[in-house]
Amino acid sequence: MKLLLIQPPIQDFYDTDIRLQPIGLCYLKAAIGKFLPHVDVTIRDFHQGWGRKTLPIPKELKYLQEYYPHPDKSPFCSFYHYYHFGATFEQIAVEITEFSPDFVGISSLFTPYYREVLQVAKIVKEKANCPVVVGGSHVSAVPQSILQDDHVDFVICGEGEKPIVELLREWQGGKNYDQVSNLGYKKNKQLFFNPQGENYLIDDLPHPDLSDLDQNxxxxxxxxxxxxxxxxxxxxxxxxxxxxxxxxxxxxxxxxxxxxxxxxxxxxxxxxxxxxxxxxxxxxxxxxxxxxxxxxxxxxxxxxxxxxxxxxxxxxxxxxxxxxxxxxxxxxxxxxxxxxxxxxxxxxxxxxxxxxxxxxxxxxxxxxxxxxxxxxxxxxxxxxxxxxxxxxxxxxxxxxxxxxxxxxxxxxxxxxxxxxxxxxxxxxxxxxxxxxxxxxxxxxxxxxxxxxxxxxxxxxxLRVENCSVDEALAIAQENGGRDKIGSDILQKLFCEKKLYAYTKKGYKELPKFKSTLFFDVWQNLEYIATQNNTRINLAIPGVKFVC
Missing domain, CATH: 3.20.20.70 (Aldolase class I)
Incomplete structure (x- = not known):
């Protein structure tokens, strides 16, 4: 029996390039290896290591274009492009076809990315026509949102090691799914959710199996x-x-x-x-x-x-x-x-x-x-x-x-x-x-x-000794690069009461930035402590910004 465990791609304005290791799937692989050694388990991470592709901003998020209007390259940038992070759905389809799994598990960790999970489930059904089980934090919170989809057969709520082992046993045997703790399943087009049960003792869990992951x-x-x-x-x-x-x-x-x-x-x-x-x-x-x-x-x-x-x-x-x-x-x-x-x-x-x-x-x-x-x-x-x-x-x-x-x-x-x-x-x-x-x-x-x-x-x-904010901005100017860009933008902010983005076409105003609120914060500060534990004094008598 070939089981494929998948970490799907995500779509958003940003992604972290760390903290993406699918450790939960690695725990599942190790547990299955311990209790069902005849099952051949493979993990495919379709999120990390595949690059990104720019997408149109979804209609539900169009209102954010007013807040993220420019491809800002300044030190104060927020977001701009909306991306697909990870393998494309076409690439995933090719890999699933080549792998030809008997059973597929998909991780659904974060609620806003549940659509990507369901798209991968659809691909699995189209290319492998095998059972699909989904687990993870999102499933634990709202399991019906996933199980009601036509392309999902099972969900696991809560910790997954023992439930997935019991699910695979029942799937290969008597198919008494009502006996599997934490499991959601379908029967006659109705959704059923079994009671929560205890997982294996934490010290009985084998170390996660990272063998399918590329360290680089x-x-x-x-x-x-x-x-x-x-x-x-x-x-x-x-x-x-x-x-x-x-x-x-x-x-x-x-x-x-x-x-x-x-x-x-x-x-x-x-x-x-x-x-x-x-x-x-x-x-x-x-x-x-x-x-x-x-x-x-x-x-x-x-x-x-x-x-x-x-x-x-x-x-x-x-x-x-x-x-x-x-x-x-x-x-x-x-x-x-x-x-x-x-x-x-x-x-x-x-x-x-x-x-x-x-x-x-x-x-x-x-x-x-x-x-x-x-x-x-x-x-x-x-x-x-x-x-x-x-x-x-x-x-x-x-x-x-x-x-x-x-x-x-x-x-x-x-x-x-x-x-x-x-x-x-x-x-x-x-x-x-x-x-x-x-x-x-x-x-x-x-x-x-x-x-x-x-x-x-x-x-x-900024690497500075105790100084005024004017002196700190002057040092940033001398540093050049992004420090100089930041200094220029802040001088504009203090003088014009407007914040600008830095783009290839020059400085562009960010109209949703409330300068009055910024200065409310600024007036609350006597100084800013740097990472080197020095002070940049913000209110020194007689010192004014040069406009």
């Missing part, structure tokens, strides 16, 4: 990157997060010795960068410190690097753990601040404090970590003043700002405050769509704050 497609700083997962689910209950829909509410952590064994295995395969993709890597502080000590002992030559690009909860970090992480080979910290407003944190059930965050940043900067702090722009319960407060707070710390524009994930706790998402709303449930507006803020506000974050990061990235 998954790079970080030009070196092969491997995902690592040491736990599943999260003990926190943030209302905007949907992790519990996939992994359940029970937080489980792998044995540290088994994690070390997997890292050594990957090291022997040639991987040198390890990205921990846990939803909460450091919750159990004692175990995390033990893991770090083991990593220090296992790799004394320091030729490995560890990152956690899915973010780290600063609530569990202390000085000793940060020191151990640094010694082990962690270089970057992605911290999820979300908001500095206490009311917003309470509303979203974030068990964090600003005081704790500030102390972690202080300790981490002292140790030499590069820090990105993530803020969600446009939480439905948040005011514009609150967003400005958080942005200003981050601007005064020696970190880079990561702005994530809010989008609604189906059936996440926060979604209970909204009507069920329509087909169109599921399609626009993406960062680039800026789909949510409230009585407190409009799309122009979120767009402006997003660009403002990039302007602040421009200053943070």
């Amino acid at each position: 497609r998954y790079l970080f700083e030009k070196r092969p990157l491997s995902f690592m997962i040491t736990s599943r689910s999260c003990p926190h209950k943030c209302t905007f997060c949907s992790v519990h829909l996939t992994f359940g509410k029970r937080y489980r952590r792998r044995c540290p010795q088994d994690v070390i064994a997997e890292i050594k295995e990957r090291y022997n395969e040639g991987y040198r960068i390890f990205d921990f993709e846990d939803d909460n890597l450091t919750f159990y502080v004692k175990e995390m410190k033990f893991l770090c000590r083991e990593l220090i002992a296992a790799f004394p030559e320091k030729d490995v690097q560890f990152v956690a690009m899915n973010g780290i909860s600063y609530l569990s970090l202390d000085g000793e753990l940060l020191q151990l992480m640094k010694e082990a080979g962690f270089t970057h910290l992605n911290l999820a601040l979300v908001s500095s407003d206490k009311t917003v944190r309470e509303t979203t059930k974030r068990p964090h404090t600003v005081e704790k965050y500030r102390k972690v940043v202080e300790d981490a900067v002292h140790l030499g970590f590069s820090i990105v702090s993530y803020q969600i722009l446009g939480l439905p319960s948040e005011s514009l003043a609150s967003m400005i407060q958080t942005l200003s707070f981050g601007a005064r710390l020696p970190i880079l700002l990561g702005a994530s524009m809010f989008y609604l994930t189906p059936n996440a706790p926060i979604a209970k405050n909204f009507p069920p998402l329509s087909v169109k709303e599921m399609f626009t449930s993406r960062l680039t769509a800026m789909a949510i507006e409230t009585e407190h803020f409009q799309r122009e506000d979120i767009y402006t704050l997003f660009i403002t974050t990039r302007i602040i990061n421009f200053f943070k990235g």
